[in-house]
Each structure stands twice: as C-alpha cells, then as structure tokens.
Amino acid sequence: MSSAPTITRRADFPGLITPDGNPWHYLDTAATAQKPQAVIDAMSHALGRDYATVHRGVYARSANMTLAYEAARRRTAEFIGAKSENEIVFVRGATEGINVVAESWGGANLKAGDRIMLSQLEHHSNIVPWQMLAERVGAAIDVCPITEEGLVDLDWLEANLTREHKLVALAHVSNVLGSVLGAKRAAKAAHAVGAKLLLDGCQSAPRMRLNMAELDCDFFVFSGHKLYGPTGIGVLWAREELFDAMPPYQGGGSMIDRVTFEKTTYAPPPQRFEAGTPMITEAIALHAAIDYTLSAAGSGGMESLFAHESGLARQAREALSKINSIRVLGPERSAGIVSFVMEGVHPHDLGTILDEENVAIRAGHHCAQPLMDHLGVPATARASFGLYSDEDDIEALMRGIERTQRIFG
Numbered sequence: 001m002s003s004a005p006t007i008t009r010r011a012d013f014p015g016l017i018t019p020d021g022n023p024w025h026y027l028d029t030a031a032t033a034q035k036p037q038a039v040i041d042a043m044s045h046a047l048g049r050d051y052a053t054v055h056r057g058v059y060a061r062s063a064n065m066t067l068a069y070e071a072a073r074r075r076t077a078e079f080i081g082a083k084s085e086n087e088i089v090f091v092r093g094a095t096e097g098i099n100v101v102a103e104s105w106g107g108a109n110l111k112a113g114d115r116i117m118l119s120q121l122e123h124h125s126n127i128v129p130w131q132m133l134a135e136r137v138g139a140a141i142d143v144c145p146i147t148e149e150g151l152v153d154l155d156w157l158e159a160n161l162t163r164e165h166k167l168v169a170l171a172h173v174s175n176v177l178g179s180v181l182g183a184k185r186a187a188k189a190a191h192a193v194g195a196k197l198l199l200d201g202c203q204s205a206p207r208m209r210l211n212m213a214e215l216d217c218d219f220f221v222f223s224g225h226k227l228y229g230p231t232g233i234g235v236l237w238a239r240e241e242l243f244d245a246m247p248p249y250q251g252g253g254s255m256i257d258r259v260t261f262e263k264t265t266y267a268p269p270p271q272r273f274e275a276g277t278p279m280i281t282e283a284i285a286l287h288a289a290i291d292y293t294l295s296a297a298g299s300g301g302m303e304s305l306f307a308h309e310s311g312l313a314r315q316a317r318e319a320l321s322k323i324n325s326i327r328v329l330g331p332e333r334s335a336g337i338v339s340f341v342m343e344g345v346h347p348h349d350l351g352t353i354l355d356e357e358n359v360a361i362r363a364g365h366h367c368a369q370p371l372m373d374h375l376g377v378p379a380t381a382r383a384s385f386g387l388y389s390d391e392d393d394i395e396a397l398m399r400g401i402e403r404t405q406r407i408f409g
C-alpha cells in the first residue's frame, strides 16, 4: 500500500469499538460520522447541567445558553468562511436547508417557463425539493450529465445554461463517487446567465476547507451529523442581502418582530428562518464538533483531512481494482468515498458478509437513484472514510471481500 495516512484519532470515538471490545471498521462515514467523546460531552452538558431555553429567558442560565447558541453560529460562520454570523441559519439538516431555499427563495423568484439545472449525480434531497417547486410554479428541470470519470460535466454546463435558468443546484462532493465539483467554474457559469448557485456541501463540509467568498456560490447547505456532530442540526448559508429578500419558510415563535391579528412583521435573518424553539443542544454540540474536527486536522487544517481521506480512498481503489470481479466507480481523485460493484454478488450480500467481519459499508442506491440508472446498476457497495479511518480498515475490508469471493466461488 502507498503513503501512510497521517491522522488517526480512533481512540476519541467510543463508537468505533464493538460491544465485545474489538475494533469496528466503520466505512459508512458518508452516511453519518461517528461522534468523538468531546461532542458527546458537549451535548450531555448542554442537555444536563447547562440546559435552559434561548433568546427569551431573563435568568442567568438562559442568558448563558443564548450566548452558547449564538457562539455556535459564530463558530460555524468562521468555519465556512462566511462574512458574518447573520449568514448562518440553523436548520434540521441539509435536506431542510434545500427545502427552505426551494420553498422560500424558489417560491418568490421562480415562475412558469423558468428552468432549474441539476446534475446526474445529485442526492434525492437535491432533486425532489426542486421537482416539487417546479411542479408548483410551472418551471422545468434540466440535468447536467457527468463525464465518463464521474465528474459533473462543466463543459456541457457552460454550453447549456441559458437565461431561463434561475438556479443551478449541485453537489460539492458526490456522496456516491466522491467526485469534487469544480465549484468556482460552476459559479461563473451560473452567474453568467444570471442564475444562482446552490452547493450541497454535505460531503465537502467534513473534509474540505471552505470559504464562501472563494466558492462564490449563493446558497450552501450541510448537515452536522456528517461533520462529527449530532443529528437534527444543519446549516444553510446565504449572503445577508439574499436572506433579507426571502420570505419566511415557517411561521411561529422567535421568527417575528411584532404579532397582531391584523398584521405580523418578521424578524430579520437569521431569526426569520428559525421558527420555534431551535435545536439548542445540537447547535452547541455542532460547535464542539467543529472545534474537534479542526483540532484533529492540526496545523494543516482541513486540507490535511482531505489528504488523509483521499489517500485512503486511493489505497482502497488500488486494492479493489486488483480483484477481477470488482468494478470501481468514480474518479481517481476522490474525496474519501469509493463505490464499487462485485460481479455476481449483490451489494447487500457483500454488506452482510462484511458485517460479520466487523466491517460496515453502505450498500444500496445511496439516495441517488438517477445516478444508479445512469451507471446501469441497481445499487453499489460504498466505502467512505473519516478522520478516524486508517489502513487497518482497508485491510479488514479486503479480508472480508476475499471471504466473500470464497463464499460465492
């Protein structure tokens, strides 16, 4: 195997041990990441000794909780290189973030005859909300193809975007193939026709350095649980002017300025988009997850996490490619995610045999059925890496695959 990975933090993750004390080779980080003790502790303290509501309390505990909740917003803004914490709306996850944009921005800005550009490799959560919007307003959807290697075909995108396109929505990193989008080029192409660009950052936020100004997108979403944080918290980023012009997504407490039965006025963003009691403990734990991730990344920052995980993906690709019955999908340079198919073995069977070896992979369509259709397979097996992954995980995967080969002859 080639270069050794530089980051191994397995000991920080209590979930990486089986109940009988053996290492658990968790290769499903693209679905959801395991949690470091620091995040579990932050969540536990926030739910226990520190717990109170935010924004309304007159007592000290509530005021402290408000400070912690708003500190999480500031930390998130710093983490993604946003200009201000007012550009950060906490949502339930990436799915909700995309739905906010589709409902609120899309509802206000798209009309019959307008077009939305997606790509062949999108996750269902970056397809279905746009289909629902398109149906509601009478807009149409176009699909940018992917290259043979598995990258969004930016030549095609540039050649086929028109003034009718009001929105381009693309995965920054594919959850199936690990392909990294040429985001700046996509932004330039979208802006050249006056369209907005939404980036689905679910798979890039945990493994890439992010800077909103450099990416030049208009909306960015990601989920906390893929970034070593808890479920139930995600982030929607947009510039303040864009949020300012958007109507609320949901109505309720906290999102208002003044309520009367005659007329209600709304709070400015980000509060306008955070109706109801927010995900207080989840936001605080997300803060801890960002701190943890950056400390694990060390002085090399997020770039070293990318190098670590893409290095493991390369090693896995090399090892898998040596097996005749295996077809490895996606580009050589993958952001820590490798999909493959094994001739004569359904990915679910492979996943079940690997489970017996304490190796957890994902088998299925990965919420990307249009991509499966394009690849001509019903499902793939997927191994995805996190900051805690190491060469032992790849060796365990390969041992399990060899056993599967013996079983299936």
Ligand code: PMP
Pocket: 030, 031, 093, 094, 095, 096, 123, 125, 126, 171, 173, 174, 175, 200, 202, 203, 223, 367
């Ligand atoms: N987009 C991508 C690329 C993803 O990988 C995922 C999660 N698998 C999502 C969107 C949806 O994220 P969530 O389910 O956390 O809302």
